[in-house]
Amino acid sequence: MDTQSRIASTIAREIQASPKQVTAAVELLDGGATVPFVARYRKEVTGGLDDTQLRNLAERLTYLRELESRRVAIRESIREQGKLTDALEKSIAGAETKATLEDIYLPYKPKRRTRAMIARENGLEPLLRAIESDRRADPAKLAEAYLGENVADVKAALEGARDILGEELTENATLLGSLREFMRAEAFISAKVAPGKEQEGAKFSDYFDHREKWADIPSHRALAILRASKEEVVTVDIAPDPETSTRRGEDIVAAAIGIPGNGPGDQWLRGVAEWTWRVKLSLSMYVDLMTELRRRAHEEAIAVFARNLKDLLLAAPAGSKATLGLDPGIRTGVKCAVVDATGKLLDTATIYPFQPKNDTRGATATLMELIARHKIELIAIGNGTASRETERLVGDVLKLLPATVKKPTKVVVSEAGASVYSASETAAKEFPDLDVSLRGAVSIARRLQDPLAELVKITPQSIGVGQYQHDVDQRKLAQTLEAVVEDAVNAVGVDLNTASAPLLAHVAGLGPSLAQSIVSHRDSTGAFPSRKALLKVAGLGPKAFEQCAGFLRIRDGAEPLDASSVHPEAYGVARKIVAACGRDIRQIMGQPQALKGLRAEEFVDGAFGLPTVRDILSELEKPGRDPRPDFVTASFTDGVEEITDLRPGMMLEGTVTNVAAFGAFVDIGVHQDGLVHVSQLADRFVKDPHEVVKAGDVVKVRVTEVDVPRKRIGLSMRKDGSGREAAQERRAQPDKGRGGAPRGKGGPGKGSRGPMSSGPKGGSGGGQGALGAALMDAMKKKN
Structure with a gap:
C-alpha cells in the first residue's frame, strides 16, 4: 500500500468514512478548497462528509503526513549507518504513531557520549554477554577477567556491564510500549501540598491530598493539578499503586531480559532490571504519561472551548431593530x-x-x-x-x-x-x-x-468561554477556534452589502485582505448589485469567488437567487426547477406548497447530483434560512439582585453561560453564576452536560445551597427535589467535579456568558472563562 492510500485508509477508519471519500476530500483541500465550501457544495464528490468530519480529516492529514515524513527520515538515517535490516524496516513501516517511531529510532539516534559508550570502549560488553549466556556463573568471578587500566576493580566492571544493559533496555521499543500500556492501565496520579504552601496555595486546597486513576481523571482536574504543580503549590507523582497493582514495572523489565532461573547471573540481571526501572524507566514513564495527560487535557479543554464558542456565536439574534x-x-x-x-x-x-x-x-x-x-x-x-x-x-x-x-x-x-x-x-x-x-x-x-456579527471582531480567547485557556497549546487553540468561527459565519451566511470587514474575513475563500478590499470597493462604488459584481473587486479572482459566493447574500437584488445559499454555479439547476413550476421565481421562493410534487431525481444531471438538488429545493422553500434559534431572554426575579438575596428552595430563571464536563454555570442575575452540577441537570443519568444544555439556553433552576463567604451558589434543574442531598455529597467529596482552579492569571473566571446573560463583567484580557474546574471561587472578582 502506498503512502497516500495508507493515510486515506487510516483517516477513513477514524472519521467513519470510506478511503474513496477521504481521497476525494484531500484532493479538494489540497487544491485550495475550504472546509465550509467542500461541506456545503461538494457533497457529491466527498459522499456527504460534513464540516466536523472534514475538520478532523484536515487535522489528521497534517499529523499523518508529518508521520510519513519522519518515517522516511528515520529509515534513511538507519540505512546510512548500515544497520537497516528487513525486520527493522518492517517495524518502521508498521509504526502508527510518532512516539512509536521515535522508540524504534532510539538505539540509532546520534547521542552524546554516555556511560554505556565508555563501558563498551573499556571492553565490558563481552562481560555482559558472558553473564547473560552463563547464568550459573558468578558475575563477580567473570568480571575479574575484564579488569585493566580503565577498569580498576570488579565493582567498576559490573557497573559498566549494568550501564550497557540499562541503555539497551531504555532503547528497547517493545519494552517501552509494554511499559506504557502497563502504566496507562495501572497508574494513579497523586498530588501532595508542598511544605509551607498551605496558605499561599489555598485556592488549590482540593488537591492538597488528592489521588485518582490516571486514565480516568477529567481534563478540568488534570489542568487544575498541572497549574498547582507549575506554581509549586503541590508535588505530583504518577505511579502504580504498590498495594493493588497486579504487576510491577521492574517485573516487566525483567521479563524483557528473560530471567527463568535463580542462579547468580539471574540474580544479578534481576538487580539490573530493578535498577533500570527505578533509575531510568520509571522517570521516563512519568514524563511520557505526564506529557500524554497534558495533551489529553488540552484537547478536551480546547474541545469544550470550541463547543461553547460555537453555541455563543450561533446564539439567537434579537434582529434589526433600533x-x-x-x-x-x-x-x-x-x-x-x-x-x-x-x-x-x-x-x-x-x-x-x-x-x-x-x-x-x-x-x-x-x-x-x-x-x-x-x-x-x-x-x-x-x-x-x-x-x-x-x-x-x-x-x-x-x-x-x-x-x-x-x-x-x-x-x-x-x-x-x-x-x-x-x-x-x-x-x-x-x-x-x-x-x-x-x-x-x-x-x-x-x-x-446580532451576536455573531459583533463577536467576530473580538479574538475568541477574549470572549471567555474556555477553561484554562492560557494553559493549553495556544497554536492549537487558535486554529480550533478560528475553525469554529469560520464554520459559524458560513453556516449563517453574510449580507454582502452590510457586513463589516472582520465578518467578511471569516467567509470561506476570503480573509482580512480581500475582506477589506470588498468593503473599500463597496464604499467607493456603492452596494453590490449582484454576486457576480464581486469579480470587479481588486484581487478577487475566480477561485476566491467560487469559494465565497455561496455564503454571501444580496437582499432585494436583480437576481433573487443571490439572496439564497444556492451557489451561482448551480443557478441553472435552480432555474430548471422554477421552470417546472411554471411560475416566476419570486412567487416560488419561500412558498413550499409551490414545490410540492417535484422529485429531486428529475433534476439530476452530469454536473450536479442528488445532494445538491435536494439542497436547492430546501433553499427555495426557505431562502436564506438562518440556522440560529428564535430570540428569547431570561426574566430575572425582582428583589433578587445579590447573592445575599438567595435562599435554598427559590425557583429562578436564568441563562446558561458555560458548559463543562462537571455541569453548567447559570446566570440568575446576582453578579455571580451558580453551578448546576452534572448530577442535577435532569431526573436521569447525564454523562455529558451538553446533552441537556448549551450556552445561551434559558432555564429554570432551584437554589440548593448558598455559600456567601466563598461566593458559591448551588443550583438544580431536577424536579425530584434531591438537590440538597447532592450538594451535601459534593461537599463531602470536593474532588468530584470541583477542581482546584484559581481565578488568577491565565485561569478560568467569570466571563463565560451567552449573549443574553448577566453577572460580573466578562474579561478584557482573554483570561476569563467560567469553566475553571467548577471552583466557584473562580468567579469572585473581575480578572
Whole structure:
C-alpha cells in the first residue's frame, strides 16, 4: 500500500468514512478548497462528509503526513549507518504513531557520549554477554577477567556491564510500549501540598491530598493539578499503586531480559532490571504519561472551548431593530450608545445616576429623550458592575414613558470582550473620533442585534468561554477556534452589502485582505448589485469567488437567487426547477406548497447530483434560512439582585453561560453564576452536560445551597427535589467535579456568558472563562 492510500485508509477508519471519500476530500483541500465550501457544495464528490468530519480529516492529514515524513527520515538515517535490516524496516513501516517511531529510532539516534559508550570502549560488553549466556556463573568471578587500566576493580566492571544493559533496555521499543500500556492501565496520579504552601496555595486546597486513576481523571482536574504543580503549590507523582497493582514495572523489565532461573547471573540481571526501572524507566514513564495527560487535557479543554464558542456565536439574534446600548458604571457613569437597525451609530451620551453624583433625574431625562427620539425597540444593558442597578433604572424609566411611546424591551447582555474591542484597531477604524469608553456601549448594542456579527471582531480567547485557556497549546487553540468561527459565519451566511470587514474575513475563500478590499470597493462604488459584481473587486479572482459566493447574500437584488445559499454555479439547476413550476421565481421562493410534487431525481444531471438538488429545493422553500434559534431572554426575579438575596428552595430563571464536563454555570442575575452540577441537570443519568444544555439556553433552576463567604451558589434543574442531598455529597467529596482552579492569571473566571446573560463583567484580557474546574471561587472578582 502506498503512502497516500495508507493515510486515506487510516483517516477513513477514524472519521467513519470510506478511503474513496477521504481521497476525494484531500484532493479538494489540497487544491485550495475550504472546509465550509467542500461541506456545503461538494457533497457529491466527498459522499456527504460534513464540516466536523472534514475538520478532523484536515487535522489528521497534517499529523499523518508529518508521520510519513519522519518515517522516511528515520529509515534513511538507519540505512546510512548500515544497520537497516528487513525486520527493522518492517517495524518502521508498521509504526502508527510518532512516539512509536521515535522508540524504534532510539538505539540509532546520534547521542552524546554516555556511560554505556565508555563501558563498551573499556571492553565490558563481552562481560555482559558472558553473564547473560552463563547464568550459573558468578558475575563477580567473570568480571575479574575484564579488569585493566580503565577498569580498576570488579565493582567498576559490573557497573559498566549494568550501564550497557540499562541503555539497551531504555532503547528497547517493545519494552517501552509494554511499559506504557502497563502504566496507562495501572497508574494513579497523586498530588501532595508542598511544605509551607498551605496558605499561599489555598485556592488549590482540593488537591492538597488528592489521588485518582490516571486514565480516568477529567481534563478540568488534570489542568487544575498541572497549574498547582507549575506554581509549586503541590508535588505530583504518577505511579502504580504498590498495594493493588497486579504487576510491577521492574517485573516487566525483567521479563524483557528473560530471567527463568535463580542462579547468580539471574540474580544479578534481576538487580539490573530493578535498577533500570527505578533509575531510568520509571522517570521516563512519568514524563511520557505526564506529557500524554497534558495533551489529553488540552484537547478536551480546547474541545469544550470550541463547543461553547460555537453555541455563543450561533446564539439567537434579537434582529434589526433600533437599539440603545448601556455600558454600566458607578463612578465613571453609564455609557449610552444608540444604533439604528443596521448597527449604524446615531447618538451617544453618558449619565451619572449613581454615586457620587446620584443624578437620577438627569439620567432619567436623557434615557427618555433617547428612547423617544430614536424610536428605540431594544435596550441592551451590559452585565458588569452596576448592571442590576442600571436595569432597575431602565425599568423605572420605562414606567414613565408616555402612552404614545412604544416601550422597548430591555435585555441584559454579556460584556465579555467589549473592553478588548473598544481598544482594538478595528474599533479605532470604525469610530476614530469616538471615546474608547463609549465604543463598548456600541458593541453591547450590536451584539444584542446580532451576536455573531459583533463577536467576530473580538479574538475568541477574549470572549471567555474556555477553561484554562492560557494553559493549553495556544497554536492549537487558535486554529480550533478560528475553525469554529469560520464554520459559524458560513453556516449563517453574510449580507454582502452590510457586513463589516472582520465578518467578511471569516467567509470561506476570503480573509482580512480581500475582506477589506470588498468593503473599500463597496464604499467607493456603492452596494453590490449582484454576486457576480464581486469579480470587479481588486484581487478577487475566480477561485476566491467560487469559494465565497455561496455564503454571501444580496437582499432585494436583480437576481433573487443571490439572496439564497444556492451557489451561482448551480443557478441553472435552480432555474430548471422554477421552470417546472411554471411560475416566476419570486412567487416560488419561500412558498413550499409551490414545490410540492417535484422529485429531486428529475433534476439530476452530469454536473450536479442528488445532494445538491435536494439542497436547492430546501433553499427555495426557505431562502436564506438562518440556522440560529428564535430570540428569547431570561426574566430575572425582582428583589433578587445579590447573592445575599438567595435562599435554598427559590425557583429562578436564568441563562446558561458555560458548559463543562462537571455541569453548567447559570446566570440568575446576582453578579455571580451558580453551578448546576452534572448530577442535577435532569431526573436521569447525564454523562455529558451538553446533552441537556448549551450556552445561551434559558432555564429554570432551584437554589440548593448558598455559600456567601466563598461566593458559591448551588443550583438544580431536577424536579425530584434531591438537590440538597447532592450538594451535601459534593461537599463531602470536593474532588468530584470541583477542581482546584484559581481565578488568577491565565485561569478560568467569570466571563463565560451567552449573549443574553448577566453577572460580573466578562474579561478584557482573554483570561476569563467560567469553566475553571467548577471552583466557584473562580468567579469572585473581575480578572
